[in-house]
Amino acid sequence: MNKSKRTEIFARLRAENPEPKTELEYSSPFELLVAVALSAQATDVSVNKATRKLFPVANTPATILALGEDGLKQYIKTIGLFNSKASNVIKMCQLLLERHDGEVPQTREELVALPGVGRKTANVVLNTAFRQPAMAVDTHIFRVSNRTKIAPGKNVDEVEQRLMRLVPKEFLMDAHHWLILHGRYVCVARKPKCAACLIEDLCEFKDKTSD
The missing domain is CATH 1.10.1670.10 (Helix-hairpin-Helix base-excision DNA repair enzymes (C-terminal))
Known part of the structure; x- marks a missing residue:
């Protein structure tokens, strides 16, 4: 061509x-990061249904961490692979607080170092949240x-x-x-x-x- x-x-x-625009619903880079991580092998529709209940209750690394893995699972159990996703999101929140003061990093290298974040997820966040060509x-x-x-x-x-x-x-x-x-x-x-x-x-x- x-x-x-x-x-x-x-x-x-x-x-x-x-x-x-992305069809995932979010109002901050962190919400987008979580939504994209949850969307692996799942539809955006199913993720939005779950995050509409989750985000009003917990939408920062600290508040999701406070839910704990079992607490988080109650919100995302309708999404495929929710057990491993809950584990990864909790670990991701811990690292964001330890290494990045709870902020979502703006480089691919730092993003893919987070649990449950592959290159595809990192590229979505870079492009959609931070308007970088990716x-x-x-x-x-x-x-x-x-x-x-x-x-x-x-x-x-x-x-x-x-x-x-x-x-x-x-x-x-x-x-x-x-x-x-x-x-x-x-x-x-x-x-x-x-x-x-x-x-x-x-x-x-x-x-x-x-x-």
Whole structure:
């Protein structure tokens, strides 16, 4: 795919959704960090249901730590893998208080050093909370990048590197949100909705659907 085609793709996505946002609900960098950590292998809808009850009660490292692991589990038990997630969030809160005065760090290196925080989670926080250009490649972005040929790659790291290099600079800050929303609602896994896709004529996917 050439540069002009990529530019037109992102221009259209921006025109349709000028200020894309994450579907996770949060009101601080810490709330976002917890929500993203909880969202691994779970839907944003299920995470939001849990955090709507949790955050009014505890939304800082100190207040979540005060709940304890068992207390936290009561709020997040409807989310997949809640046992290990509760353990990681409690350890994360301890480290944030010990090393960062309870503040969420703003570098990838410091973020991935926290329990339960991988590169993808760190990239979401850097991009969404701190407005740094970063690309968190999940299953949706991996699929869209490969299917459209915007930035094909064999694994998530390869796709991340290519997107960071190939997405035109003016679109880089919000590209993560546009791609994830496109993958979630239009370029879906089983049968992409090509007939309803605003970049269908630019996409290089060979097996387009007609209905």
